[in-house]
């Protein structure tokens with residue numbers, strides 16, 4: 266971590282496990298002690314050079330080896346633009362297929378993160394194209410107006426969804442702009458999941474949403490995982506795990522920490538949250 270001001274570095278240190286695979290595995294072990302599963306994400310995105318894509322794919326495969334060898338309970342999350350989406354469809358599909366195959370061998374779920382709206386159609390297509398072998402999932406963002414149709418498409422094909430609010434700055438033509446509308450749509454999409462999907466992930470730090478999901482699941486009895494980001498609302502994650510709920514924490518690691526950290530900084534919309542993020546007890 267070699268750029269940025271002190272506050273960005275302090276926050277990145279809370280949100281990101283560290284630069285190496287060992288750091289990621291170490292973080293997963295400490296989460297596992299609290300009965301929390303890790304979703305490990307090798308940082309890197311928007312690659313338009315083959316060398317970068319190849320290095321990312323090699324690192325992700327190495328990570329999967331390390332997960333298998335260490336026996337930690339962890340899955341991985343990857344991004345389309347990290348695997349070659351900006352270079353060509355063939356390479357992208359080949360890279361993703363390789364990672365999914367490796368995951369299936371080792372019992373590791375491979376999550377496809379969702380990026381900016383201009384990549385959503387391709388990301389959903391990629392997800393549905395590659396045989397899923399029971400161990401892949403895709404992120405859907407409630408701030409996008411199109412998401413109900415993507416959710417129906419993925420669910421119809423037996424895919425597994427991780428529902429989030431959405432982290433990028435998107436235009437009004439495609440996305441809800443206010444937190445109220447985004448949260449309102451989260452409830453609509455979550456309701457759809459409870460009615461139509463057996464297994465999914467509610468990925469949010471919004472306690473009201475989590476409480477609503479817990480209540481809905483008393484009626485529906487679905488296989489629900491609650492997921493949060495490393496360094497945010499750790500106490501809530503621990504409490505849910507202690508009550509016997511399935512919990513995952515998304516843990517980024519690697520050297521390319523700036524885009525991820527800026528997305529988090531933008532969300533921590535007031536100083537109180539920034540300070541809380543720095544000082545809140547980790548897991």
Ligand SMILES: Cc1cc2nc3c(=O)[nH]c(=O)nc-3n(C[C@H](O)[C@H](O)[C@H](O)COP(=O)(O)OP(=O)(O)OC[C@H]3O[C@@H](n4cnc5c(N)ncnc54)[C@H](O)[C@@H]3O)c2cc1C
Nearest residue numbers: 378379404429430431432468469470492493494515529533
């Ligand atoms: C497991 C997981 C995977 C994700 N994957 C993706 C993805 O693939 N694509 C994508 O676009 N987005 C992804 N996100 C991010 C997501 O879209 C939101 O940007 C992020 O979770 C903040 O929204 P929220 O649901 O927590 O609700 P908000 O309404 O934004 O926040 C609810 C509360 O959480 C706390 N909080 C939220 N953010 C912060 C912060 N940075 N610092 C301190 N406190 C905070 C605050 O107390 C806030 O009031 C993911 C999130 C999670 C948890």
